[in-house]
Amino acid sequence: MKKYPDTxxxxxxxxxxxxxxxxxxxxxxxxxxxxxxxxxxxxMNPEKKLEYFKMLCSIGFKExxxxxxxxxxxxxxxxxxxxxxxxxxxxxxxxxxxxSREELIKRTVESLSGVKKAILHLYxxxxxxxxxxxxxKTREETLxxxxxxxxxxxxxxxxxxxxxxxxxxxxPEEFTDSDMDYVVDVCKAVKEAWGPSAKENFIVNLPxxxxxxxxxxxxxxxxxxxxxxxxxxxxxxxxxxxxxxxxAVASSExxxxxxxxxxxxxxxxxxxxxxxxxxxxxxxxxxxxxIATGLDFSDLPRIVTIVENATGIDVHxxxxxxxxxxxxxxxxxxxxxxxxxxxxxxxxxxxxxxxxKVPYLHIDPASVGRKYEKLIRxxxxxxxxxxxxxLEHDFGIYPPKGMHPEIxxxxxxxxxxxxxxxxxxxxxxxxxxxxxxxxxxxxxxxxTRNHRGTEHIEGKDESEVEVNLNILMxxxxxxASGRGNGPVSATVHAIxxxxxxxxxxxEDYREQTLGDNADAKAMSIVGIRRNSDNKLxxxxxEHTNIDIATIYAIxxxxxxxxxxxxxxx
Numbered sequence: 001m002k003k004y005p006d007t008x009x010x011x012x013x014x015x016x017x018x019x020x021x022x023x024x025x026x027x028x029x030x031x032x033x034x035x036x037x038x039x040x041x042x043x044m045n046p047e048k049k050l051e052y053f054k055m056l057c058s059i060g061f062k063e064x065x066x067x068x069x070x071x072x073x074x075x076x077x078x079x080x081x082x083x084x085x086x087x088x089x090x091x092x093x094x095x096x097x098x099x100s101r102e103e104l105i106k107r108t109v110e111s112l113s114g115v116k117k118a119i120l121h122l123y124x125x126x127x128x129x130x131x132x133x134x135x136x137k138t139r140e141e142t143l144x145x146x147x148x149x150x151x152x153x154x155x156x157x158x159x160x161x162x163x164x165x166x167x168x169x170x171x172p173e174e175f176t177d178s179d180m181d182y183v184v185d186v187c188k189a190v191k192e193a194w195g196p197s198a199k200e201n202f203i204v205n206l207p208x209x210x211x212x213x214x215x216x217x218x219x220x221x222x223x224x225x226x227x228x229x230x231x232x233x234x235x236x237x238x239x240x241x242x243x244x245x246x247x248a249v250a251s252s253e254x255x256x257x258x259x260x261x262x263x264x265x266x267x268x269x270x271x272x273x274x275x276x277x278x279x280x281x282x283x284x285x286x287x288x289x290x291i292a293t294g295l296d297f298s299d300l301p302r303i304v305t306i307v308e309n310a311t312g313i314d315v316h317x318x319x320x321x322x323x324x325x326x327x328x329x330x331x332x333x334x335x336x337x338x339x340x341x342x343x344x345x346x347x348x349x350x351x352x353x354x355x356x357k358v359p360y361l362h363i364d365p366a367s368v369g370r371k372y373e374k375l376i377r378x379x380x381x382x383x384x385x386x387x388x389x390x391l392e393h394d395f396g397i398y399p400p401k402g403m404h405p406e407i408x409x410x411x412x413x414x415x416x417x418x419x420x421x422x423x424x425x426x427x428x429x430x431x432x433x434x435x436x437x438x439x440x441x442x443x444x445x446x447x448t449r450n451h452r453g454t455e456h457i458e459g460k461d462e463s464e465v466e467v468n469l470n471i472l473m474x475x476x477x478x479x480a481s482g483r484g485n486g487p488v489s490a491t492v493h494a495i496x497x498x499x500x501x502x503x504x505x506x507e508d509y510r511e512q513t514l515g516d517n518a519d520a521k522a523m524s525i526v527g528i529r530r531n532s533d534n535k536l537x538x539x540x541x542e543h544t545n546i547d548i549a550t551i552y553a554i555x556x557x558x559x560x561x562x563x564x565x566x567x568x569x
Contacts, residue, residue: 011224013220017219017223026261026262027262034067036276063092067096070098070105088116090116095169097121109156124170126178126183142186147190170205183206202234211245211247218254223258240263248275265277265278265282267303270311284368335386337385338361387427402527403538406434410435411427437540441474467490467494468480469495482494491554503530509553511546511549521542522542524549535564537561539557
C-alpha cells in the first residue's frame, strides 16, 4: 500500500491557457481578519483588528473578509462596530463567512444590519474526504445542503432589507480535491437557486483548501470549470490557495492565466498550517511586470511593523519584498554587479528602454519603501566590490579599483576572525586602521614646499615643485629633497632618488575632499609598487592640508610595504 494517494487525474482540459499572459489585475480580497486571524497563536483583539482593517483599506483593498460573525460574540461585535461607527470606506465591501446552517446564516445576516454594501460568503465541503469521513454525507445530501443554504441566505437578506446591498459568495471547500463534474453541478444548482445577478454580485470561490497538487493542476481545474459552468456571464470566479507545498503564489498566477478573476489571500501569507497565498508577493510580482494592481505597498516597512505587532509573528528575513534581506547581497560577485549596475543605471535605461534594470535586483527597492544603503552587507563571503560600494555610498570614500583587492582582503580577514556580519562602522574602522595614516618606519617630522618657475616652452609646463623633508627612518632622523611637477612626484624623488631610502614606483594617485564644509579634511590615496617583487601597496593620508595628506599617503603605503617585507623575513 502506498503512503500517499496518487494525484487524481483531471478531466480533459483545454490547456491553451498556458499561452495566456496576465494583462490586468484581479479583484483582490483580503482574508487576513478572518482566515489569517483564526490561525494566529493569539488572535487579534478588536483594537488590533481595527488598526489592521484600516491598514488594508489604506493599501487599497476593496473587498475585506472581516469575520465569522456566528462563531463568537467578539466576531459579531466587530462587524457591528465597523458598520455603526462608520469605519467602512464607501468604496469597500466587507465580507462575512458562514457555514450552511440556518441559525448561523440568520446570525450572520443580523451582523450586517445597516451595512451599505457587503458580501455574505457561504461554504460547503465538496470533497469525498470531507463528505464521507468528516460529515458522513452523500454527494446528493451535500448538494442539497448548498442549495438550501443559498435559499436561506436569500430569504434572510430579503427580510432584513439587504438584498440590494449584500452580494453572495459560494465556496465548494476542498475544490481541488473534489470531483470536477460534481463541483460544476453543485455550483450550477447554487446559481440557479440564487437567480440572475450582475457578475460582481455573485462569486464562486474555488479554493485550493489544501495544496495537494502541482501548481498547473489548479489552473487546469479552473479552466475546466470555466469551460463547463454555464453561467460565467453572471458569475465572478475567485480562487483561494493555501501554501502547503510552497507553491501558492505560482498556482494563483496560473489560475489567473486560466480564467480566474478574483484572488483571496493574506498579507505575507498568514493562515492555517503554512498559510494562504501571500497577496503582497503576488501583487508585487504583477507590478514588476507593469500591471497596475491598485494596491499600494510603497511603504512596506510600515506594513511589516503593523502586521508583526498584530499577529505576533515576525516576517521572515528572506520573505520576498518584505524581508529585511530581500534586497541584500552577501556574495562578492553579486555585490560588485549591484554596485556597477547602480552606478550605470542611466546606461541601462538607454540600453533596455526601461527605468530599472539592475543585476540581481528585479525591482527598485524604493518602490516598497526600502533604501539603497541596505542593498549590501559585509561578511566573510563578501567581495571587494561590495566593500567598495559601502565605502562609496555610506562614507563618500572612492578607492581606486586597484585598491579593491587589498580592501577586500583586510575586510575578509577581520570578518573571519569575528565570524559574523560587519556593519558599516566596522568597515570604516578596518579601512582606517589598515590604510589611513599608517604608523611605521617612515615618520614625517617637517615638510616645506617651494614652487620653482622655469623658462616657458610652448605646449609644455615646466613649472616645478621642490619639497624638503625631515624624516625619522626607524628612529634615525634623515633629510631629503626632491623636485617634480607636483608634491607627489617631488616626494617620490626625495625618498627614492635623493635619500635612497626605499626603491619603488608610483602606481596610482588620487585625491578627494571628505565632507563639504570649511573644516573638511583632504584625503589622498597612493599606490606604490615595490621594486623587489613588483607587489602593489596602497596607503591613504588624511589632513586638512592636501600636501601633507599626500605625504601621509605615500608614507602609509611605504610603511605597509616594509611591514609586509619584514613579516616575510
